[in-house]
Amino acid sequence: MTPDEQRDFLSKEHAEAMRYMSNAEETLTKAGRDGRHYIDAKYVQTACGIAHLAILRALDAWFELKGFPKPSKKQRKSIDYYTYRAAKVDGKVLTTLQEAYNLLHLSGYYDGTKSVKVIKEGFDDAYEIIDKIKPDNPIDTPETRGDKAMRIWNRFVISLTVMFMRKPY
Numbered sequence: 001m002t003p004d005e006q007r008d009f010l011s012k013e014h015a016e017a018m019r020y021m022s023n024a025e026e027t028l029t030k031a032g033r034d035g036r037h038y039i040d041a042k043y044v045q046t047a048c049g050i051a052h053l054a055i056l057r058a059l060d061a062w063f064e065l066k067g068f069p070k071p072s073k074k075q076r077k078s079i080d081y082y083t084y085r086a087a088k089v090d091g092k093v094l095t096t097l098q099e100a101y102n103l104l105h106l107s108g109y110y111d112g113t114k115s116v117k118v119i120k121e122g123f124d125d126a127y128e129i130i131d132k133i134k135p136d137n138p139i140d141t142p143e144t145r146g147d148k149a150m151r152i153w154n155r156f157v158i159s160l161t162v163m164f165m166r167k168p169y
């Protein structure tokens with residue numbers, strides 16, 4: 001994937017993940033707040049579920065650029081799918097993913113916690129993962145044989161051009 005293609009891909013995926021987060025924050029405002037707790041657990045659970053999906057969307061794009069094969073349509077992706085791949089690529093992302101999963105998916109979505117602090121920390125983790133696919137942050141992708149051949153050829157052509165463009169003294 002060329003840098004321009006990568007930037008276009010990341011820009012589309014980042015925008016989509018951020019749209020999910022915007023929807024999650026909008027849903028969270030509907031929950032209402034009473035000091036350190038949200039009032040309506042239903043909206044909190046929905047917001048946490050949407051934020052968790054934003055994380056998965058960002059990780060799918062990140063893994064695609066890292067060269068991981070996509071699972072078949074019949075395979076359901078579990079948290080193990082994401083943690084296994086994140087562990088192979090970046091330990092910090094793995095830690096953030098586990099924290100976000102515990103805070104948003106388990107505590108927020110399943111258990112229905114209404115703690116503002118817990119949900120805020122989960123959202124912060126989500127944004128940290130989504131920032132990994134920001135178009136401004138190029139991702140190192142594995143170089144294919146064709147890319148390597150093209151890189152060598154380009155260097156050769158440039159060196160020839162420079163060699164023949166020099167003025168004799």
